[in-house]
Amino acid sequence: MNFDERRPIDILETIGEIIEAAREENNLLKLEESIDILSTLIDNARFNQREIGILNYFLANVWSYIQRIKFPDEEFPLETPELEKQIIHLRIANRLLKDTNDNFKKCQIQTNLGNLFSHIGRFSEAQEYFNQCLEIDQNFEMAIGNRGFGLYYYARVVFDATQQFIFMQYARKDLLNAIASNQVYNEAKYAFAGMVKQIESAYPLKELNDFKKYKDFYKKLDKKEINYKKWSAENKLFINPLNDILTESVVAHDYLFIPTMILKSDDKLFFHSMFNQLKQEFVSVRFLFYESVNSPKPHFSDKEVVLMDTLDYSDYSFTLEKIKIAFRVCYSIFDKISYFINIYLNLGLDKNRVSFRTVWYNNLDKNKGLNTKLLTTKNWAMRGLFWLSKDLHEKEFDTTIDPDAKEIATIRNFIEHKSFKIINSFNETWTKKTETFEIDRQLFYDKTFKLLKLSRSALMYLSFLVYDEERKKSIEQSNELTIPVNFLKIKDADKI
Template sequence: MNAGLFEELLGIESVVDRSHQEQVDIIGSLFDLSYDNGSVNGIEHAFKLSDQVETSKLPEELFTVFQYDLSNGWSYLRKLKYGYTEEDWNFQTEELTKEIFCLRTALLSPGFQNVPVERQCQIYTNLGNSFSYIGRFVEAQDYWNNAIDILPSFSMAIGNKANGLYFYGRLLYDNIHVNLFLLFAYHHFKDALRFPEYLHDEALHGMQQHHDWLHNYVKDFPEEYTRALPNLDNFDMGDDQELRSYRQWCLDNKMYINPLNDLGAYTDACHDCLNLPTLILRANRPPVVLDLFNQIKQEFATARYSYYYSSLGLAPHISDVDVILVETMQAVRYSFYVEQLKIAFRMAYSILDKIAFLLNDYLELQIDSFSVSFKSLWYSGRNAATLRPFFTNSKNWALRGLYWLSKDLYEKRDDFDTVLDPAAKEIALIRNFIEHKGIKVLSDIQFSGVGFKEADISFTISRGDLQGKTLNLLKLARAAVMYTALAIAHEEDKKDRTSLKAIPIGGSAIPLYMKT
């Protein structure tokens, strides 16, 4: 526990006159030792010292490490205050918000690329762990995968990915998918245990226990499945090259509304198969939840293809040939393809509000349909400090994920401290300018143009930057659609199917001729 050093650090009242390196080292060590000693007071003292650091003057790499240390401090404080208690399940937790915000700030900081690769892996792994913990288990996969891509032997990422797949798989309601997820989790635990040098004792013990349980679970599976990962590349992608290219792009970018796509870019995941589970609905009312979910899936598929198509513009589209526009010497791109990119952005963002509209009806929250939004769904009135009673005691993990996903969005009335994504404000600004004002999409290769002295009233962004932000928004929408289906499955499991005067509705697929 290094009690002597802990007491020494506790005695430090000021770091103002210390070097930047000493400031970061003292605060980071005090966070770690305070957690080891179970000292909330020590963590709070470290936060007081951190307030003395002028972060704007820190060198880039130290700023990244400092944000990582702050995230650890918030994580330690949360665990000491709420660990293994009912409060650990609370939807609203200030410590979690700040923990994730600091990790994302570290990830987005210029110094991230220059810190040691082990530190990069720790940041990615901790983000994956935090996202899985809050119910954003779909998005957590990418963070763990990023760590593994950097350092394939980083067993903390491998083992936590296995743990995430285990709990993700247990939520699914397709038994084949459940078994595949648990099988993948088993193999990842095996891989993690091959590299114990990156595991502390508690993590090693936990992963060994999970491995042993899963080993017993899969022991009766065919031997080829327990020996290696199963082959999931059995789907024929077709002879049409255009269709094959689109399908492969969707797989590579994890764009299918299909849990199997989160296991990898396997061809068996090449369809949007995740629908709502069998529902118990009132017999005298149209199946509005199914209708809305169908609409949301179709809009996502359209936004996805609009984004994909927007990147194919090697030659002017036929709709642009007769459109005469004035050259303003600013390298602004005007085209059908740029408009497709904007359409994808708008549609992806709007899907989230439609999910709120669906959940308001399904959960019978009775919010006025003209007032409900993905941000307002969770709170009583316009006060973002008070959760609706339905969510206060909910143990619905996927619904919790949707709540935390809503924190990636920014609205004018928000206190920015409650927002989870450092880039949230800019995303909201871009949406507002696309919908209601003017946005100029510039060439990625800048040309010297007219140097205007007065400010522009339009929002200016490069095409590459808008593409990146739109892709991230599409990934957010995809995850939200999947959380919605799994959250509803959880609520359906709670229903007493023997006492309701209702009919179960599962549903077959609509015929192809209805897709015109």
């Protein structure tokens, strides 16, 4: 197909028509051919950034159509290249269209990402995509309806009955808003209506319509603590499922933990102790990051520290070291989670070699296939953790589903082992020097914040994973001698 003499806008229209025609015909061959066409067009210098973003959006759609043909009953395997390709191309499109005024396309992309993330078990992050869409257009009804859809399924893994009910309230509210819209197509309305009926059959209508007004839990706190808690809640950084719905003071605490367990009489409280460690590390670097981005003046510890100005616009300070600490600790949390999973699920993998990318595979080797326990699991949060691991780069894996993953891994390597520099003014000639990794200050903030959000999600999914596994254990019969382990809370006054 020759597009050489046609305008980019006309090419986009034509290729869009070709793709939709192939979808309507369920023509797998034509869809596969369109992948080659799109891949060629993406590399064509005639297209600008926005147009390349739309081409990536088209590619994601093609992969979704191929998936539907291959798996018509919607029961997809845990891992398929079609799912990976959709996420990769939607994320690329999202990044390329970010600074454009094409709000409708941006909303479509973020809604599709929300649906995909909900499907693969990354249900907390799915809500973020829906909310980002609605920040652009608060009346984008498909995002509202799908957010409600996602909240309904999210509620099913929430173990606390009160929180689960609140999730159902907000799910129903979104679903009803979408049903009343003229923007939502009939098939979606039918699905949304069916879900509303399920919710209304489980709870009285009077209670579902009663959205509580929560008291202000900040009143007795000092201003510094209030500011920190507000920032954490608004950025949805509390390890608390309700923080994915609300930002009021009622959610401003790290509520989520792992459940009480039935253990053998000679077992130690390893899992609870390790979750303590992971949670404490996270909340500590959350505060370090908050302090750093809200630091108005130099710290006294930097006074009279003699440093040479090397005339390369580089910055050095205690403030920046705190952000680097946050970056390193957040990254380390992922491998510690894999260590936890290996022991908890009795995978029998080498404890000295296990990593977050490899823990899911037989003998830590992706070429030997996924572990049977993962392949057969119905644990949605376990699937979510598996897919979250695909956001990280390791040299043994040639692909990730996050286009920024390799750079983030490189940053970690340079911070830990090599020369790393934060600069205030970007200088291309310096970045060509391979001895040092240079990064713009704001860009490093953004990447650290991204890791902070990702590690928060990972800890949430780990907690839900354990809750689901323990629920299954509790209904299984066992003749082994066991003892119940009750939850004893450490007092705040003892955290010195």
